[in-house]
Amino acid sequence: MKEEILISRRLIPMQEKHSNTNKEIFNQQQDHWKDAFFQKADMFGDEPSEPAGKAAEFFKKEGKTKILELGAGQGRDTIFFARSGLQITALDYSQSGLDAITKKAQSLRLANSITALQHDIRQPIPFEDESFDGCYSHMLYCMALTTSELEFLSQEVRRVLRPNGINIYTVRQTGDAHYGTGIHRGEDMYEVGGFIVHFFSKEKVEHLANGYQIMSVDEFEEGGLPRKLFRVTLKKQLGEKQ
Template identity: 50%
Template structure:
């Protein structure tokens, strides 16, 4: 793909998601994803209270975290999706548990150092992000998590049927049906866990095809007293 095409990819993907959420409200349904249910249990066991969700979309998982009693900051680059999330939060009487922010994860996170207990991202890291952008994002997640904080994320990986299908954008990014995906290798997962405690890499399947994903759990090490 041309350099100009790669440079326009983030904006074309933003427009695509805006249109998708506008035309298909609640496109992922009302029920939380299986990874979110798992993450809530992990967060609770770690004593988490403040949760940041990256790429919250219309909010099925953010709403679940709020219903489970967590204080949630839900971010997404789609104002349309977040509008749907806020409306649902009011309807479900969890608005006080929810804060939303329009944010592009290519930019620094709008949070102070060590200010959240847990971070969740379902298929956000495998969007149309370059490897350097993914590394920068994980560094930002590390910055905003407290010591002992938990990061649970999911990504499609290179065993997925859509890997190397459709339009290639380089850097293991392939576009199929208008959606661009960065397919993860295990080497990339391990590289992103450097300096963390890598607790789990769990393989699972979701949706049609089916999509093949990993659910990764890693934690910020707690300093050992001298």
């Protein structure tokens, strides 16, 4: 019994230290993204991403019009969604990115279709249950988030979705050329060029789908490497989570 108590006392500070280290690394990533957005007004260009086009088409097909976008960045997909007739609430932790979205929305007369709010996705999503028809995020899930933080995020998205609501997200996958390179940051996370990426296997996609029906997991490529990604489409299941 005495030995067990001593072991327990040794473990608790180590766990707290690990948690604080993760938080510090993520906060550093926040600053890194803020600086990147500030230094380059259109870091990813003005054209919408390919997944945004697929998502908008699917949302409209399913009759989903009120959409939550997580990790909106500088708004290239946000603006596209609004132009497509969707009502968008865009969340991001970078105020400079959100300022860019607001400015673009005003200049394009889309301000009535876009709400841009600063938010740390490690915290509860600041909306009531069943507030949205759909949720979209492009490479937000594969940022410097631990599996436990992703589990929390996945269930927060589920909470704010209406019955049969759709969650579409994209992530870089373990078949990507950068997987296993750079600085290992725990789990399947690697820091490459100053940015930490959490690479997903199909097993991780399935693990995070608790309370959802997996409608599809599509592979696609993007960028110069090219980056290899999954586009995951989920539907909120009715009733209690499994």
